Amino acid sequence: MDLTATPEQETFRAEARNWLEANVPAEPLPSFDTAEGFALHRDWERRLSDGRWSAVSWPEEYGGRGADYLSWLIFEEEYFRAGAPGRVNQNGIFLLGPTIMEVGTAEQKARFLPTMASSEIVWAQAWSEPDAGSDMASIRSTATRDGDHWVLDGQKIWASRAVWADWCFGIFRSDPDSERHRGLTFILCPLDAPGVTVRPIRQLDGDTGFAEIFFDGVRVPVENTLGDEGRGWYVAMATAGFERGVSLRSPARFTEAAARLIELWRTHADPADLALADAVTDVWMQAEGYRLHTYQTVTAMLDGTPIGSESSLNKIFWSEMDVRLHELALDILGPEAERMHGPHERWVDGFLFSLSGPIYAGTNEVQRNIIADRVLALPKGV
Amino acid sequence: MRFAFDEDQRLFADALRKMLAEQCTASQVRAVWDDGVGHDPALWARLAEMGVIGMLLPETDGGLGGSMVDAVLLFRELGRAIVPGPVIESMAIAGPVLAGSKWAAGIASGELVATAELDGTGHVPHASVAHVVLTPEGLLDLAGAEIDDAGGIDGGRRLGIVRGGGLVDHDGRSTADAVDLDAARDRAAVATAAYLIGASEAMIDMAGEYARQRHQFGKPIGSFQAVKHLLADALLKVEFAKAPTYRAAWSVATGAADVARDVSMAKALANEAAHATSRAAMQVHGAIGYTWEADLQLWMKKVWALERAYGTTSWHRRRVSSAVLSS
Ligand SMILES: Cc1cc2nc3c(=O)[nH]c(=O)nc-3n(C[C@H](O)[C@H](O)[C@H](O)COP(=O)(O)OP(=O)(O)OC[C@H]3O[C@@H](n4cnc5c(N)ncnc54)[C@H](O)[C@@H]3O)c2cc1C
Numbered sequence: 284m285d286l287t288a289t290p291e292q293e294t295f296r297a298e299a300r301n302w303l304e305a306n307v308p309a310e311p312l313p314s315f316d317t318a319e320g321f322a323l324h325r326d327w328e329r330r331l332s333d334g335r336w337s338a339v340s341w342p343e344e345y346g347g348r349g350a351d352y353l354s355w356l357i358f359e360e361e362y363f364r365a366g367a368p369g370r371v372n373q374n375g376i377f378l379l380g381p382t383i384m385e386v387g388t389a390e391q392k393a394r395f396l397p398t399m400a401s402s403e404i405v406w407a408q409a410w411s412e413p414d415a416g417s418d419m420a421s422i423r424s425t426a427t428r429d430g431d432h433w434v435l436d437g438q439k440i441w442a443s444r445a446v447w448a449d450w451c452f453g454i455f456r457s458d459p460d461s462e463r464h465r466g467l468t469f470i471l472c473p474l475d476a477p478g479v480t481v482r483p484i485r486q487l488d489g490d491t492g493f494a495e496i497f498f499d500g501v502r503v504p505v506e507n508t509l510g511d512e513g514r515g516w517y518v519a520m521a522t523a524g525f526e527r528g529v530s531l532r533s534p535a536r537f538t539e540a541a542a543r544l545i546e547l548w549r550t551h552a553d554p555a556d557l558a559l560a561d562a563v564t565d566v567w568m569q570a571e572g573y574r575l576h577t578y579q580t581v582t583a584m585l586d587g588t589p590i591g592s593e594s595s596l597n598k599i600f601w602s603e604m605d606v607r608l609h610e611l612a613l614d615i616l617g618p619e620a621e622r623m624h625g626p627h628e629r630w631v632d633g634f635l636f637s638l639s640g641p642i643y644a645g646t647n648e649v650q651r652n653i654i655a656d657r658v659l660a661l662p663k664g665v
Numbered sequence: 666m667r668f669a670f671d672e673d674q675r676l677f678a679d680a681l682r683k684m685l686a687e688q689c690t691a692s693q694v695r696a697v698w699d700d701g702v703g704h705d706p707a708l709w710a711r712l713a714e715m716g717v718i719g720m721l722l723p724e725t726d727g728g729l730g731g732s733m734v735d736a737v738l739l740f741r742e743l744g745r746a747i748v749p750g751p752v753i754e755s756m757a758i759a760g761p762v763l764a765g766s767k768w769a770a771g772i773a774s775g776e777l778v779a780t781a782e783l784d785g786t787g788h789v790p791h792a793s794v795a796h797v798v799l800t801p802e803g804l805l806d807l808a809g810a811e812i813d814d815a816g817g818i819d820g821g822r823r824l825g826i827v828r829g830g831g832l833v834d835h836d837g838r839s840t841a842d843a844v845d846l847d848a849a850r851d852r853a854a855v856a857t858a859a860y861l862i863g864a865s866e867a868m869i870d871m872a873g874e875y876a877r878q879r880h881q882f883g884k885p886i887g888s889f890q891a892v893k894h895l896l897a898d899a900l901l902k903v904e905f906a907k908a909p910t911y912r913a914a915w916s917v918a919t920g921a922a923d924v925a926r927d928v929s930m931a932k933a934l935a936n937e938a939a940h941a942t943s944r945a946a947m948q949v950h951g952a953i954g955y956t957w958e959a960d961l962q963l964w965m966k967k968v969w970a971l972e973r974a975y976g977t978t979s980w981h982r983r984r985v986s987s988a989v990l991s992s
Contacts, residue, residue: 284667284734284911286915289666292666353666545989560986560990564982564990572906572908578908579668579911648890648894651890654893654900658900659873659887661876663888
């Protein structure tokens with residue numbers, strides 16, 4: 284065990300820090316859930332990618348740096364420390380990209396990865412449906428084969444950033460006689476294709492951060508199939524390890540937020556209020572604990588231990604911590620917290636967004652079921 | 666940067682786990698409770714022989730010269746089996762304090778059992794099975810002392826009220842002046858945190874096993890979501906107490922600047938995890954969990970004793986708080 288950074292890691296950290304200091308916009312960008320903010324975030328992604336910082340853990344040939352997971356964690360620490368913008372193409376770079384690298388053809392890699400790294404194409408994830416939420420295997424949108432094309436029909440919902448995104452990656456039932464996890468196919472589809480209608484949905488904060496996507500006889504070439512036909516479920520799960528377990532929410536996001544919370548406590552709280560001080564301390568310990576836990580997980584992964592149900596533990600842990608952290612910020616602000624667009628807008632926004640954490644990426648109840656079944660080996664329930 | 670144990674450390678912990686699975690079973694722990702001694706000399710000898718008791722003592726004293734990083738997984742295994750007797754007190758507190766003294770070789774070989782009392786309670790854990798007690802005033806030689814049982818909740822950790830016994834000072838000074846008692850307390854807290862994690866893992870296993878066997882409404886109770894989620898939540902707390910505990914061991918071993926903060930974070934989180942796990946495990950057992958008969962009580966009582974020894978949750982949280990909130 285050695286919890287100090289190597290000289291190479293320090294060099295990498297310094298390089299990232301220098302670049303970010305020179306390039307991160309001085310003023311925070313408007314939310315990427317607005318038309319203007321989305322465009323500015325895309326510009327930022329282009330800049331990141333020009334500096335080869337948009338996908339550090341990707342291989343160099345696709346625009347990355349071939350950095351290992353520990354370096355990725357270091358980059359994330361510097362990224363959040365610098366207060367750099369949110370990642371508008373995160374569903375592409377952190378979820379679809381690694382999936383393409385794992386199961387995509389050489390043509391698909393060459394075609395999709397570089398434009399993803401540069402965010403020339405921003406991706407939306409179109410998995411959920413009105414009747415397929417937690418129960419994702421009950422997907423009903425269909426893909427019907429017509430020569431060398433798929434014809435897509437049906438409805439997806441809750442697709443983050445789909446309002447202004449360029450392409451989506453969806454899962455469709457390609458075998459009409461199939462049930463549940465079988466007979467689904469993973470298909471990539473441009474959102475400006477004829478027959479696609481995107482209907483924005485306003486979120487709790489009032490912005491249209493996600494959307495419904497209607498497919499009405501949309502034709503896409505079969506080359507847009509990712510992985511084997513009928514294996515869409517398994518393609519979707521292929522990268523469920525690191526991508527969902529760790530990279531969806533890196534620890535730096537929370538250690539940085541906890542540091543800001545402590546700063547808020549120092550400037551706004553009554554130090555005699557020990558209950559509040561203890562609560563802030565608890566949330567700092569959670570953020571720090573998540574960081575340590577992640578370093579341990581990542582070391583194990585580098586040693587060749589695959590990450591399994593860890594991802595479910597992580598998901599519950601960070602999402603509940605994030606809610607707690609933001610609740611506390613509002614408690615510290617007291618009645619000032621009622622102002623949605625005042626000087627503390629970021630905390631109010633953050634609070635609203637934190638509330639979605641226990642829901643998206645598999646609800647925390649579903650994650651608890653997974654832990655009980657796979658880690659604790661309890662008998663299957665309903 | 667490498668947050669993992671090396672192969673020797675893992676193999677040693679595995680060997681200890683295997684040995685304890687055979688030589689420190691629940692019925693053996695229960696026997697130790699029942700005979701009123703709270704200690705198993707044969708097991709102690711075996712632990713000493715393996716090098717466990719002397720892990721933190723230098724080789725010149727017959728120890729293994731290990732660091733807290735070498736010892737922390739051993740404490741977790743000792744906790745999994747709720748090994749009775751003063752393992753934490755001998756290994757983490759008195760042993761290192763007495764390194765190089767005439768007592769040290771006896772501690773490492775297992776012939777001399779040392780305990781410690783640093784919490785200022787008036788009773789001494791494991792007094793009746795120990796030869797010497799480390800106290801802030803000095804080292805107490807128990808030869809000739811009178812010891813009354815103080816009725817501890819954990820039968821594997823008998824509490825004694827000591828009368829008499831000779832104070833053996835450190836070169837004419839009290840222990841408090843002669844040794845770094847804060848460091849000794851920090852070692853005790855990390856060792857206890859790891860021990861509590863091991864005990865919690867065992868309770869989760871027991872509750873899981875019970876939830877697979879016990880049927881109600883025609884189904885195993887483990888198929889009910891309320892039961893699943895109770896145990897999933899306990900596991901979550903235990904899993905997220907581990908890395909902070911290992912980091913605390915590393916901070917102790919390397920004398921890191923933030924050692925007080927890191928140790929207290931570990932003990933606070935391990936306390937909470939172990940307490941929550943004891944509650945969940947008992948709930949899953951239903952009325953059986955409330956009986957003397959069920960082995961679960963041995964683990965729960967160990968947890969209730971140790972979560973308040975070497976710093977309560979709120980004491981440790983306050984210590985973290987002063988480290989992280991002060992600018
Ligand atoms: C901000 C946000 C962004 C999102 N982005 C995307 C995206 O980009 N792409 C995409 O495809 N989807 C996205 N989603 C959708 C998300 O994945 C779903 O909301 C989620 O899977 C839950 O489905 P649901 O909303 O239909 O809730 P339901 O499945 O209807 O669940 C409702 C409640 O019932 C509980 N429940 C359901 N089943 C069980 C069970 N078996 N055991 C115990 N409790 C259960 C749930 O935990 C929840 O509390 C997003 C959601 C949000 C909030």
